[in-house]
Amino acid sequence: MASVLQRISQIKQPRGGYLPLALFDCTSLADEFIISDQENIGKGLIGTAVDYLYRFICTHDAERAFSVSLLGAREIKEKERAMALLNSISGLDDLSIINACKLTGYDVCFRSSISRYVPVENILPNAETIQNIRVMVNRCKRYFDVHRPIVKFEVTFPGGYTAKVDSGDADFITTNTLWDLKTSVAKPTSLNTLQLFMYYLLSERSFGFGIDYVEKIGIFNPRRNESYLLDVLQISPEITATVNRDVLGTDDKFPIPFPRFL
Numbered sequence: 516m517a518s519v520l521q522r523i524s525q526i527k528q529p530r531g532g533y534l535p536l537a538l539f540d541c542t543s544l545a546d547e548f549i550i551s552d553q554e555n556i557g558k559g560l561i562g563t564a565v566d567y568l569y570r571f572i573c574t575h576d577a578e579r580a581f582s583v584s585l586l587g588a589r590e591i592k593e594k595e596r597a598m599a600l601l602n603s604i605s606g607l608d609d610l611s612i613i614n615a616c617k618l619t620g621y622d623v624c625f626r627s628s629i630s631r632y633v634p635v636e637n638i639l640p641n642a643e644t645i646q647n648i649r650v651m652v653n654r655c656k657r658y659f660d661v662h663r664p665i666v667k668f669e670v671t672f673p674g675g676y677t678a679k680v681d682s683g684d685a686d687f688i689t690t691n692t693l694w695d696l697k698t699s700v701a702k703p704t705s706l707n708t709l710q711l712f713m714y715y716l717l718s719e720r721s722f723g724f725g726i727d728y729v730e731k732i733g734i735f736n737p738r739r740n741e742s743y744l745l746d747v748l749q750i751s752p753e754i755t756a757t758v759n760r761d762v763l764g765t766d767d768k769f770p771i772p773f774p775r776f777l
Contacts, residue, residue, distance in 0.1 A: 519683025519713050523706055526762055532705025533758055534712045534750065539703075539734075539743040544658065548650045550738055551643035556616060560638070562698035563619040564648055565737065566686060568607065569655045569696075570668050577601050580668075587621035591629055597621055600635070607652060612645045651698060651737035658735060658742065663689035666726060670714070675721030679764035685714040691730040693718060698738045707734060709762070715747060716759060 570580035588597030600618040604611045620635040670685040686696045695711050715732050734743040759765045
């Protein structure tokens, strides 16, 4: 069995992908901020820090927002150091962002392998990186506060996983939309859209993942300050059946959005 991301790596998609980005409505958002290209830590680490800091800003629950980081720290017996970093995160000031970057450095110990761990004391974001993270978190907050308030973070799919895909979680859901957060420099790829599509199909099988039904799926990229939205009714039944069969390994053919608890 595999996670959603692991399963995607095993799949050869048709040209353009199962769910081409052209199907999505793209909205570019304008503000006065410019993202610097002088970052000095990895893009993946930055993306995780943005994700967790945004969760913290929304929920005021640092331990929940950085829960995976704490699990990683426990794997290498550095829970006490991780808690000290956690307790120093209070907002989007420089010190909080620096310590958030350090803390997310533990994620790899839980999500991947201890052998890939880099001592967190060596994670030292420069001023440009700190400001970029601050801008991206604020863009997330501004977009979702105004347009689509968050209903739930860390979206799992109880009862929805399959023999081929036994884990995977979307970033958050709003009242009718399942979202994934990306901070890449480039536009979403066919891998990203398949990931989101798989989350949607898992949600259709799930008995209690957070909301009654999903009307849209979306990607928000605060680095590019762009959102990508797709009404699930625009997805062809044939593609749905193919991905259910060939990717998820189920016999579900034509799931459509409907309230689960009528």
